[in-house]
Amino acid sequence: MEYIPNILFAIVLLAGVGFFTINIRKLIRNIKLGKEVDRSDNKAARWKNMARVALGQSKMVSRPIAGFLHIVVYIGFIIINIEVLEIIVDGLLGTHRVFQPILGDGIYSFLIGTFEILAFLVFVSVIIFWLRRNAIRLKRFLNKEMKGWPKNDGNLILYFEMVLMTLFIVMNATDPAFQEAGVGNPISQFVAPLFSGMEIETLHVIERSAWWIHIIGILIFLNYLYYSKHLHILLAFPNTYYANLNPKGQFTNLASVTKEVQMMMDPSADPYAMPAEGEEEEVPEKFGASDVLDLNRVQLLNAYTCTECGRCTSACPANLTGKELSPRAIMMKTRDRLEEVGKNIDKNGEFKEDGKQLLNDYITPEELWACTSCNACVEECPVNIDPLSIIMDMRRYLVMEQSAAPQELNMMMTNVENNGAMWQYSPMDRLNWKDE
Amino acid sequence: MxxxxxxxxxxxxxxxxxxxxxxxxxxxxxxxxxxxxxxxxxxxxxxxxxxxxxxxxxxxxxxxxxxxxxxxxxxxxxxxxxxxxxxxxxxxxxxxxxxxxxxxxxxxxxxxxxxxxxxxxxxxxxxDEGRLSINGTMNNERVTFHDPCYLGRANDEYESPRALIKRLGVNLVEMKRNKNRALCCGAGGAQMFKEPEKGDMDINILRTKDALATQPKIIATGCPYCNTMMTDGVKFHEKEEEIQVKDIAELIAEAENL
The missing domain is CATH 3.40.50 (Rossmann fold)
Structure with missing residues (x-):
């Protein structure tokens, strides 16, 4: 009978981690639905990027208030998680504060003391975050894509953190031996008086409850990640590693187009050539993207990584002037569609045509044509997401597969084709300026 | 020529x-x-x-x-x-x-x-190589520089244009959104060649507002499209009598009486 809590703990832990693993595998499968893209070059620069941008939060601080608060929560999150290690060992072995004798009282109380201070700072930061979203009502949290679930998701994460931090402090405050020692309790000593006068038995029940709810809460939070915008705490790392390292102005040259253009320009090429014997006739590749399966894996990873902070949208010239386009919404819609495709596969074993696609059903041409390709969204993103590349791939589909560019742009392109300039001027007049 | x-x-x-x-x-x-x-x-x-x-x-x-x-x-x-x-x-x-x-x-x-x-x-x-010298001066006039997206963010070049402007003996005042955080003029991505999507303002109007807030005599540009957009923006705000939109090359040519 005395092992029941240990066994129960092991089951809870296994279920929590197991369910999480299932979802992560699903996530990886979904990302792999995208086209392969070679980002195996320049490993040193990639690690450096990850260390600087994800680990070092270098792009967060461009907005000092949010940046500072975020760093507090981030450091708190990482460091306080050392405590989770002890909780797991305690839970499995039925011990209590197993690291105390191992580390010695001095180091142990220093560590727990640090955790307590961090927990307090995280709590305060999270309250400010909540106020920014709900009381101060910052504009970027109020865009139309932030209604309903995205808004609740944001708040739910904050409530989770508030509760977890509170439980950690309560757990320490209701541990009489820990409080009596009087070190390592810089915060919980102020909470302990709330429980003074209680029976030692009652205290023990509160302490145990706090301990259990705390660890179960952490496991629930872990599993909540997959369903929320909060995946960035994990995916920021691969996302910054695989981010584009080229100058932002450099757009990809479609290799399939290069082949065809070279053939067109090659005077000796036979346009009616039959494929050589034994050689399969190639199915012409689709140009651009109309659905998530046409996007590449990094773009899909981007979609899962986006935490909907909206810095991109708040810097987007189109959005700032009231256009439909919001780079954040581009990422959110891409993820929504990818999830839908993933569920379709779960249900049918493989993707079954559902009569929907990313273009039109999620992202409208109006949004795509409002983009100035200025890269402000890419520059802003604290985890190097590239909404512009998705917009460009979708424009390519509209133009090359559907000839669906706005009329004025068609005229411009006709001019380029006919007279090598965006306007209707004769190529022979190109140098006239020198004599004017 | x-x-x-x-x-x-x-x-x-x-x-x-x-x-x-x-x-x-x-x-x-x-x-x-x-x-x-x-x-x-x-x-x-x-x-x-x-x-x-x-x-x-x-x-x-x-x-x-x-x-x-x-x-x-x-x-x-x-x-x-x-x-x-x-x-x-x-x-x-x-x-x-x-x-x-x-x-x-x-x-x-x-x-x-x-x-x-x-x-x-x-x-x-x-x-820098000593092949050209700028001796003219522009009497400490207030000049603000609008970063072109395809020079700035796209290629991380923010300093060359500024170095040239500073040599002209002007008072270079930065807009609130500048360098990597500069706002687009609205011409990029082929927007130059089409009407904007519906919204509540044109982008060049907003960007010109940024520029006007610095109370400049001159808005300096480094891109022909930005130049058009900012010129139109200045006209929209009815400031074309007081404020000029000039490319850095033009500023240098004028200062040197070329």
Whole structure:
């Protein structure tokens, strides 16, 4: 009978981690639905990027208030998680504060003391975050894509953190031996008086409850990640590693187009050539993207990584002037569609045509044509997401597969084709300026 | 104006130091032509041995590429590359950040590998090498600089244009959104060639507001499209009597009485 809590703990832990693993595998499968893209070059620069941008939060601080608060929560999150290690060992072995004798009282109380201070700072930061979203009502949290679930998701994460931090402090405050020692309790000593006068038995029940709810809460939070915008705490790392390292102005040259253009320009090429014997006739590749399966894996990873902070949208010239386009919404819609495709596969074993696609059903041409390709969204993103590349791939589909560019742009392109300039001027007049 | 073409140079058996890529705007747009001429004057002043392609130049294909027409872009690119390579061009300078970006970043993969400079980078180099000096001064006038997206964010060049402006003896005042955080003028991504989608304001109006907040005498630009957008923005705010929109090349040419 005395092992029941240990066994129960092991089951809870296994279920929590197991369910999480299932979802992560699903996530990886979904990302792999995208086209392969070679980002195996320049490993040193990639690690450096990850260390600087994800680990070092270098792009967060461009907005000092949010940046500072975020760093507090981030450091708190990482460091306080050392405590989770002890909780797991305690839970499995039925011990209590197993690291105390191992580390010695001095180091142990220093560590727990640090955790307590961090927990307090995280709590305060999270309250400010909540106020920014709900009381101060910052504009970027109020865009139309932030209604309903995205808004609740944001708040739910904050409530989770508030509760977890509170439980950690309560757990320490209701541990009489820990409080009596009087070190390592810089915060919980102020909470302990709330429980003074209680029976030692009652205290023990509160302490145990706090301990259990705390660890179960952490496991629930872990599993909540997959369903929320909060995946960035994990995916920021691969996302910054695989981010584009080229100058932002450099757009990809479609290799399939290069082949065809070279053939067109090659005077000796036979346009009616039959494929050589034994050689399969190639199915012409689709140009651009109309659905998530046409996007590449990094773009899909981007979609899962986006935490909907909206810095991109708040810097987007189109959005700032009231256009439909919001780079954040581009990422959110891409993820929504990818999830839908993933569920379709779960249900049918493989993707079954559902009569929907990313273009039109999620992202409208109006949004795509409002983009100035200025890269402000890419520059802003604290985890190097590239909404512009998705917009460009979708424009390519509209133009090359559907000839669906706005009329004025068609005229411009006709001019380029006919007279090598965006306007209707004769190529022979190109140098006239020198004599004017 | 004495503007030799590559064909003329070749006929004389000469290879110029640098090819000046004029670009479609710089060749045909009345406002942009003034920038082109100002830059040529600077090249003359510094005795730079340059040439243009003239009628052999064609659109870089940049605008087509940003629309999404990869076919048209690559056709333009490969045609241009054939000509550039035939003339054994090594070094290119252009006043248009869009041409600059695509020539520098997107042409190499298609077989066109050149050293490409934006005119502000090139002029700065001339000064650093002692081939050009700027002596004129503009009486400490308030000047603000609008970063072109395709020079700034796209290629991380923020300092060359500013270094030149500072040499003119002006009071350079930065807009609230500047350098990597600069707001687009609204022309990029081929927006120049179409009506904007519906919204509550045009982008150039918002960007000009940013500029007007610095109370400048001059809004300096480094891109023919930005120049048009900011000029229109200034007119919208009815400030065209007080505020001029000028390319950095024009400011230098004027200060030096070229």
């Amino acid at each position: 004495n503007v030799p073409t590559m064909a003329e140079m070749m006929a004389q058996g000469k290879q110029p130091e640098v090819l000046f890529w004029v670009g479609s705007a710089g060749s045909y747009d009345d406002r942009a032509k003034k920038i082109t001429k100002a830059f040529v004057k600077i090249l003359h002043k510094a005795n730079v041995d340059f040439a243009v392609l003239g009628t052999e130049e064609s659109s870089t294909g940049d605008a087509a590429k940003r629309v999404g027409n990869e076919f048209l872009f690559q056709m333009q690119a490969m045609t241009n590359i054939e000509i550039l390579n035939a003339y054994e061009v090594k070094k290119i300078v252009t006043c248009d950040p869009h041409s600059f970006n695509t020539l520098k970043n997107e042409y190499p993969e298609l077989g066109g590998k050149y050293e490409v400079y934006h005119h502000t980078q090139f002029i700065k180099q001339l000064i």
